[in-house]
Amino acid sequence: MARLTKLQQLQNSAPASGSTAKTLGMVDDFIGYLRGECHLANNTIIAYRRDLDRFSEWAGTRRMKNLTIRELSNYVSRLHDSGLAPASISRNVVAVRMFFKYLQLEGIVVDNPVELLATQKAWQRMPKVLTHRQVEAFLEAPRKSDSFWQRDRAMLEVLYASGCRASETCSLRLHDLSLEERYLQCEGKGGKQRMVPIGTRAIAAIHQYLEELRPMLADRGPERSNVLFLSRTGRPLERIQLWRLVKQYAKRANIQSGISPHSLRHSFATHLLAGGADLRQVQEMLGHASIQTTQIYTHVDHSRLKKVHQQYHPRS
Structure with a gap:
């Protein structure tokens, strides 16, 4: 009262x-x-x-x-x-x-x-970004000795290739895939759908998972699911399971403990911008409502350049 x-x-x-x-x-x-x-x-x-x-x-x-x-x-x-x-x-x-x-x-x-005003908190919250070498080690972490390695490798490849959020990745359905056209469709925040290109390695990993493992997992489920990534019981993979798998493979690849599914999204955006991608195009691929959010990744890249300058320039 x-x-x-x-x-x-x-x-x-x-x-x-x-x-x-x-x-x-x-x-x-x-x-x-x-x-x-x-x-x-x-x-x-x-x-x-x-x-x-x-x-x-x-x-x-x-x-x-x-x-x-x-x-x-x-x-x-x-x-x-x-x-x-x-x-x-x-x-x-x-x-x-x-x-x-x-x-x-x-x-x-x-x-x-x-919307064009950046909050100080947003600029101070620097995303964790993997190096190219760390990404390679991380994506290769699932081994053939792992029970569901085809699914796990395909899932990690999709996270990095598309920049999709964990929830978007878990909710991908079979009809969202257009592998011949090299893209997938995901549903983001607020039910907004977007088309995201994916690369050769991700496509190959998805094909392998669909051919070798997914039919077996689907047979275990109480009912046929059209969700792409299934758990060992044939049900849709949940976000917490995805989070645990990312932690597991990050540890195996000797990557810092702070890595999460979102780290692959951060890495996707930062690597694209560092390679010369247009900010508006990256915004569209990430599904950001405001370009201000996407600009955080340019700040991340600039901070790395500053570190390189401080480390190697004789008058830094």
């Missing part, structure tokens, strides 16, 4: 200095949407309200649909200058981004320029 009272006090508080009634009214509607439609926790709603009150005070008489990326960048700079912690700045940016998504849904704004 105390939490609800605090929330009501925040919602009914006097407008911040310089804010317009219209902006605060839109914020009130957004908070109502979060509570009524999204069913967020009270503490989360209170945090959003606090951040958006700060944003409304900064915005003053500016119209939301006219805000530019330059002005929004100035807002983030102001947050830095105010001495907020990086995590607090990131939360502020997320709150404003969600607010603008709501304004898009309501038809108040057409574009969401806040």
Whole structure:
């Protein structure tokens, strides 16, 4: 009850200095949407309200649909200058981004320029990336002495060849494969489908698995499944099983313990960009809604270049 009272006090508080009634009214509607439609926790709603009150005070008489990326960048700079912690700045940016998504849904704004703002937390979260040599050792880790080595090798090859998420890989179905055309179709977040090219090695590994092992696994299942990767009982392979297999083969290949299925996705993107691939094309293959997320991988590659420079340049 105390939490609800605090929330009501925040919602009914006097407008911040310089804010317009219209902006605060839109914020009130957004908070109502979060509570009524999204069913967020009270503490989360209170945090959003606090951040958006700060944003409304900064915005003053500016119209939301006219805000530019330059002005929004100035807002983030102001947050830095105010001495907020990086995590607090990131939360502020997320709150404003969600607010603008709501304004898009309501038809108040057409574009969401806040999508172009990188949160400090996102840039600091550096993905783990395998070297080319580590990838080779990892993909060769399944041995013929392993019970289901054909499946495991095909699965690892698909993870690296396509950049698919673990959940996307586990949910691949037989009719998602177009091996002659050298691509597969996967379903990403929000049910969005995309076509992803795959290479010769992945195609060969899939063929071998389909011919030598999958029919036997399918016969063990309680019912015929059209999912590509099956467990030893003939049921669809679950994410936790995939995660364990990646850990197992990473250890066998003498790769650091921090490797996960997502590490192959990170490596896929970083290696493509390092080889000269276009950022927009990589964004499409990864299924990222915002190119800002894909840009993290260019940051990873640049950080490696800095390390090389520091190690070998005589005046570094």
